[in-house]
Amino acid sequence: MSSNETPRGPVDSSRIPRYAGPATFARLPRLDEVGTADVAVVGVPFDSGVSYRPGARFGGNAIREASRLLRPYNPAQDASPFALAQVADGGDIAVNPFNINEAVETIEAAADDLLGTGARLMTLGGDHTIALPLLRSVAKKHGPVALLHFDAHLDTWDTYFGAEYTHGTPFRRAVEEGILDTSALSHVGTRGPLYGKQDLTDDEKMGFGIVTSADIYRRGADEVADQLRQRIGDRPLYISIDIDCLDPAHAPGTGTPEAGGMTSRELLEILRGLASCNLVSADVVEVAPAYDHAEITSVAASHTAYELTTIMSRQIAAARKDA
Numbered sequence: 001m002s003s004n005e006t007p008r009g010p011v012d013s014s015r016i017p018r019y020a021g022p023a024t025f026a027r028l029p030r031l032d033e034v035g036t037a038d039v040a041v042v043g044v045p046f047d048s049g050v051s052y053r054p055g056a057r058f059g060g061n062a063i064r065e066a067s068r069l070l071r072p073y074n075p076a077q078d079a080s081p082f083a084l085a086q087v088a089d090g091g092d093i094a095v096n097p098f099n100i101n102e103a104v105e106t107i108e109a110a111a112d113d114l115l116g117t118g119a120r121l122m123t124l125g126g127d128h129t130i131a132l133p134l135l136r137s138v139a140k141k142h143g144p145v146a147l148l149h150f151d152a153h154l155d156t157w158d159t160y161f162g163a164e165y166t167h168g169t170p171f172r173r174a175v176e177e178g179i180l181d182t183s184a185l186s187h188v189g190t191r192g193p194l195y196g197k198q199d200l201t202d203d204e205k206m207g208f209g210i211v212t213s214a215d216i217y218r219r220g221a222d223e224v225a226d227q228l229r230q231r232i233g234d235r236p237l238y239i240s241i242d243i244d245c246l247d248p249a250h251a252p253g254t255g256t257p258e259a260g261g262m263t264s265r266e267l268l269e270i271l272r273g274l275a276s277c278n279l280v281s282a283d284v285v286e287v288a289p290a291y292d293h294a295e296i297t298s299v300a301a302s303h304t305a306y307e308l309t310t311i312m313s314r315q316i317a318a319a320r321k322d323a
């Protein structure tokens with residue numbers, strides 16, 4: 001979209017009931033209806049990298065369905081994200097479910113194409129394996145990026161059954177490949193049993209800082225967001241959100257649930273506290289609707305993607321104003 005064009009927004013839910021018609025994210029236009037977008041919302045229906053319950057391949061469409069109720073004005077960030085910038089639903093990246101290496105290549109190539117149009121990506125997973133090819137692509141454009149990784153898990157393990165590309169290993173691969181800015185890496189929401197203490201030692205060596213879910217409970221969302229913002233500074237930032245960062249009470253529909261997580265309110269508040277960061281792309285992963293109830297998880301994921309999209313739209317609009 002050029003600066004003098006008005007973005008095409010969502011279907012008007014006061015005229016067409018919000019449950020009518022096929023679901024796109026937030027009832028936004030499809031990317032092929034608008035040509036190019038400032039923010040492309042894309043699904044990656046891939047879950048061949050999981051170590052426990054499968055089903056995240058259905059996550060993107062569950063989030064789209066749950067996002068029908070999102071409204072165009074976001075009071076928490078005082079912004080109308082879909083009016084500030086063109087946000088559009090780019091559909092799904094079709095990946096091979098039987099060949100993880102090929103899937104990872106396909107995701108990277110599709111992300112290259114989308115980022116090449118000038119769009120920022122808001123990806124709906126899929127399992128956490130998909131973060132690696134997305135980060136590769138983002139790093140080609142921006143250089144090594146700061147990473148905020150919201151997750152119960154570290155996802156810096158080495159291999160599972162000899163496999164390098166899995167949902168428990170994307171961030172170790174990313175550090176090995178030099179695509180992350182190791183001076184600004186944080187896990188947020190970490191908790192639960194590990195394989196051994198060495199997991200933490202290895203993770204620290206890679207450069208990660210950890211904000212546990214108990215830290216969030218004790219210190220509160222605002223203080224945590226302040227600390228994260230200071231660590232990130234003005235570096236290009238990628239945010240990867242594994243929905244299992246939330247307590248299973250707030251996100252039962254996921255593959256590897258761990259007790260004692262943050263609430264959806266805490267997650268949304270931390271994200272709002274990061275609104276001034278230079279968010280270049282983001283993902284929300286690990287929504288497995290077969291384990292969900294009453295769309296609890298996909299509603300939480302849709303609001304999470306909405307906050308992330310709002311951050312990106314505001315920055316795009318601010319940059320246009322300055323130009």
Ligand SMILES: N=C(N)NCCCC(=O)O
Pocket residue numbers: 051052128153155167168242244255256286
């Ligand atoms: N990325 C997610 N959700 N889970 C990783 C868990 C890896 C494990 O089973 O040890």
Ligand SMILES: [Zn+2]
Pocket residue numbers: 151152153242244245256286
């Ligand atoms: Zn996880």
Ligand SMILES: [Zn+2]
Pocket residue numbers: 128151153155167242286
């Ligand atoms: Zn994860």
